[in-house]
Amino acid sequence: MTSNCSDILRLKVGHILNKSVGFVSDVQIKEQEFYIASDVYANSLSGNISLTRIHLGILVAGDIEATSSTECGRCLVNHLSTTSASISELYSEHDNEQSQFTIGGNCELDLGPLFRELLLVSEPIQALCCTECKGLCANCGSNLNQSQCECHEDSISKILSIVL
Ligand SMILES: [Zn+2]
Ligand SMILES: [Zn+2]
Incomplete structure (x- = not known):
């Protein structure tokens, strides 16, 4: 079954914004078969993310790993390949030149657009079904x-x- 993951990646962070600078909240992500964005499908997504309260907003840091179906660069057969990315991104509380991501007025922090961007950039150039293909x-x-x-x-x- 496929589900849209955008809801899962939309975190309520009002309780973190109420804390003082330096407060850290850890988030574990483990999801199967969904769309990270309308054009990015993942067979699985896992991540360990920390949300740190800083004066400008919330710093999102950690690692994510996604598996998705990719065509082998050598034999052209579809297989599951893993893409991983490291995150260190500021979600500012108010519109801010230093960050492209903003926490919504409803205190929601949407990881979807960030994950999408990271995973698209980290896509392996020639993904092989196995090293000995x-x-x-x-x-x-x-x-x-x-x-x-x-x-x-x-x-x-x-x-x-x-x-x-
Ligand atoms: Zn032959
Ligand atoms: Zn192959």
């Missing part, structure tokens, strides 16, 4: 992880001759 045969196009084609030994010896 044999890819597709350049000759006949068969997936060499699944079967050995006739031309396989040929291409291996070609690769070896290049390496050596």
Whole structure:
């Protein structure tokens, strides 16, 4: 089942804003199968986030990790790949030039747009289904992880001759 996660990532932070500077609240995120944003789907998302009260607002810091379906750069088969990102971002209490994120008037801090941005930027350039992926045969196009084609030994010896 898929659900929209934007509600889960919208944190009520009124109680933190009422605390004095230096107060820290930890948030654990562990969700399955949802849209972080309308264009970013995650099969799973986990994170350990700390919310620290500072004079400008709340500092969000921690690490997040998302898994999503990605096409292997070598064999083109879809597989789950993991993307992780570190966070250190100021959510200001009022509009502020130093931060692009603002805590809403209803004391809500929305992590969705931040997570979206981080995960899009951290996307692996060539995600492989596994480090030993044999890819597709350049000759006949068969997936060499699944079967050995006739031309396989040929291409291996070609690769070896290049390496050596
Ligand atoms: Zn592959
Ligand atoms: Zn082949």
